[in-house]
Amino acid sequence: MSRLMEDVHPGPSRRARWIIVGVIGLLFLVPIAAMIEFTLRKGLGGGYDFSRWAAVFGGGLGNEYKPIFTGLGNSLLLAVVTVVVMLVLLVPTMVLVRIRFPKLQRVLEFVCLIPITIPAIVLVVGLAPVYSVIARMFGSGVWTLAFAYGVIVLPYAFRSIQTNLVAVDVVTLSEAARSLGAGWLTILFRVVVPNIRRGLLAASFISVAVVLGEFTIAALLNRVNLQTALVVVNKADPFVAVIFALLALVFAFVLLIAIGRIGGTPSGGGRRGRRGRRPLPTPSEKAVA
Amino acid sequence: MTATITSPVVPASPRAARRVRFPTSALGLVPFAAYVLLFLGLPTVIALVTGFLDGDGGFTLSNLIALGNPVVLNAFGNSLWLSALTAVIGALLGALFCYALIGAKPTGVLRSVVDAASGVLAQFGGVMLAFAFVATIGIQGMITVFLRDSLGIDIFANGVWLYDTPGLILPYIYFQVPLMIITFSPALESLKPQWAEANAMLGGSTLSYWRHVGVPVLLPSFFGCLLLLFANAFSSFATAAALTSQGSQIVPLQIRGALTSETVLGQENLAGSLALGMIVVMIVVMSIYSVLMRRAARWQR
Numbered sequence: 001m002s003r004l005m006e007d008v009h010p011g012p013s014r015r016a017r018w019i020i021v022g023v024i025g026l027l028f029l030v031p032i033a034a035m036i037e038f039t040l041r042k043g044l045g046g047g048y049d050f051s052r053w054a055a056v057f058g059g060g061l062g063n064e065y066k067p068i069f070t071g072l073g074n075s076l077l078l079a080v081v082t083v084v085v086m087l088v089l090l091v092p093t094m095v096l097v098r099i100r101f102p103k104l105q106r107v108l109e110f111v112c113l114i115p116i117t118i119p120a121i122v123l124v125v126g127l128a129p130v131y132s133v134i135a136r137m138f139g140s141g142v143w144t145l146a147f148a149y150g151v152i153v154l155p156y157a158f159r160s161i162q163t164n165l166v167a168v169d170v171v172t173l174s175e176a177a178r179s180l181g182a183g184w185l186t187i188l189f190r191v192v193v194p195n196i197r198r199g200l201l202a203a204s205f206i207s208v209a210v211v212l213g214e215f216t217i218a219a220l221l222n223r224v225n226l227q228t229a230l231v232v233v234n235k236a237d238p239f240v241a242v243i244f245a246l247l248a249l250v251f252a253f254v255l256l257i258a259i260g261r262i263g264g265t266p267s268g269g270g271r272r273g274r275r276g277r278r279p280l281p282t283p284s285e286k287a288v289a
Numbered sequence: 290m291t292a293t294i295t296s297p298v299v300p301a302s303p304r305a306a307r308r309v310r311f312p313t314s315a316l317g318l319v320p321f322a323a324y325v326l327l328f329l330g331l332p333t334v335i336a337l338v339t340g341f342l343d344g345d346g347g348f349t350l351s352n353l354i355a356l357g358n359p360v361v362l363n364a365f366g367n368s369l370w371l372s373a374l375t376a377v378i379g380a381l382l383g384a385l386f387c388y389a390l391i392g393a394k395p396t397g398v399l400r401s402v403v404d405a406a407s408g409v410l411a412q413f414g415g416v417m418l419a420f421a422f423v424a425t426i427g428i429q430g431m432i433t434v435f436l437r438d439s440l441g442i443d444i445f446a447n448g449v450w451l452y453d454t455p456g457l458i459l460p461y462i463y464f465q466v467p468l469m470i471i472t473f474s475p476a477l478e479s480l481k482p483q484w485a486e487a488n489a490m491l492g493g494s495t496l497s498y499w500r501h502v503g504v505p506v507l508l509p510s511f512f513g514c515l516l517l518l519f520a521n522a523f524s525s526f527a528t529a530a531a532l533t534s535q536g537s538q539i540v541p542l543q544i545r546g547a548l549t550s551e552t553v554l555g556q557e558n559l560a561g562s563l564a565l566g567m568i569v570v571m572i573v574v575m576s577i578y579s580v581l582m583r584r585a586a587r588w589q590r
Binding site for chain 2: 010011012016017020021024028030031032033034035037038085089090092093096097100101104111114115116117118119120121122123124125126127128129130147148150151154156184206209210213214215216219220227230231234238241242245248249252253256257259260261
């Protein structure tokens with residue numbers, strides 16, 4: 001069977017594949033290479049050296065670079081709070097809907113995918129008045145942005161968790177737990193959560209990546225995060241800004257490689273689990289995938 | 290599906306008990322519902338309603354009339370053609386790349402690197418992309434300097450276009466292609482090997498497989514993904530904000546202008562009506578998208 005499949009395979013030949021992947025891949029590496037080349041330039045005289053990288057890693061950055069570190073700190077804090085908001089609010093709801101209110105499945109999915117339809121720039125128009133109220137209630141601490149970020153990570157987090165939730169068949173698991181006398185909290189924390197921890201981890205990582213890359217909402221609500229700080233510092237010293245942009249890029253890349261390894265995203269190991277364990281995908285899952 | 294699993298396991302009496310407990314477990318939905326209403330529903334409604342309010346909070350249509358302003362219309366025009374152009378190019382390149390990945394091991398190094406890299410470039414772009422393209426095709430960019438000094442080609446012979454709308458084309462394509470790879474490759478995986486086998490057994494060639502099976506099955510997905518790319522470019526803000534030095538050539542930049550400059554009299558709530566305009570475009574695009582996706586799902590059973 002597998003031999004036959006290979007014989008009639010409609011895909012490209014090995015050589016054609018590597019030519020396409022190679023050409024497009026190389027084109028996409030050009031801007032990254034240009035960024036690296038840019039950071040190594042030695043000023044107007046020409047030539048290259050590592051002095052700027054040494055300055056960044058050797059702690060030789062003066063006060064004018066403080067915004068970057070403030071922004072980085074803020075972004076990391078926001079990433080953590082956003083993940084907490086997402087885990088605390090979204091996960092129990094998804095589990096509850098899956099187990100108890102299957103009829104609400106489509107509604108939940110629709111709601112979670114809305115942020116794709118509403119651009120962040122539109123959301124900001126309405127968030128500005130909301131945040132002026134929040135500032136009066138909780139102060140203008142940067143962490144409050146995490147509530148808005150929780151909304152923009154919804155589609156990604158929902159997708160990662162849903163894939164996992166469907167693949168392990170939590171409905172049967174929870175029925176089994178309940179017939180053994182478990183309560184709802186026990187089911188949630190001791191049965192469902194351990195079974196979907198891959199999905200939860202993937203959802204957390206993708207949320208971190210989205211939060212670290214977020215610019216629109218922070219910029220227009222006048223908060224400092226990594227991206228807005230990069231824009232500010234870029235005006236004074238584009239070289240250091242590009243170094244930090246590269247570092248953030250590498251960090252996000254490593255994070256997403258980790259997601260792929262853990263599985264749980266539709267493009268990662270989750271697919272394997274889906275094929276292996278479950279005979280029929282549900283319509284809702286397909287709409288998400 | 291749920292019903293078929295639960296009904297044999299749970300006898301009738303606990304089910305009745307469950308119905309009694311219904312309200313308590315429904316309470317579990319309240320926090321999320323409240324959160325979504327406050328941070329998604331409320332801002333959206335505010336954004337849309339302010340478009341109909343004047344400076345004192347009274348109802349007015351003057352902001353909507355401001356949408357007919359040539360500057361605003363021009364921005365919508367720019368946004369639309371920029372999104373359409375980059376969506377088409379991105380979709381074609383991305384689909385070609387997906388095609389090249391057919392038959393690559395799903396767990397192999399190539400696939401996991403491509404998946405992660407597409408994720409980063411599609412979602413993380415924004416500000417970084419602006420930097421990258423200034424370093425590449427800026428006035429002192431690597432490629433600009435190379436073309437000028439080695440080949441004698443001055444890409445800015447007719448003026449510097451990188452900081453204007455045409456300058457957004459390349460950066461946008463740079464995040465559109467990875468998004469296409471992410472969204473379109475699941476569709477390619479729904480092509481069943483049995484179809485290829487059937488085609489081969491009936492004496493069909495690879496070409497006839499693509500002509501009669503592959504392309505017709507994939508076409509709705511392709512156009513769906515194309516629309517998603519369009520929506521993605523249309524709502525993108527960060528790259529343009531970091532790249533363009535002055536002026537507000539596209540709608541998101543117009544919204545920023547309307548939000549940050551409170552001085553322009555009679556335009557207090559222009560941001561709201563611009564947002565309304567964007568939402569209308571997005572809803573049209575996403576509705577067609579969901580229709581196409583439902584069509585595409587037919588072959589994914």
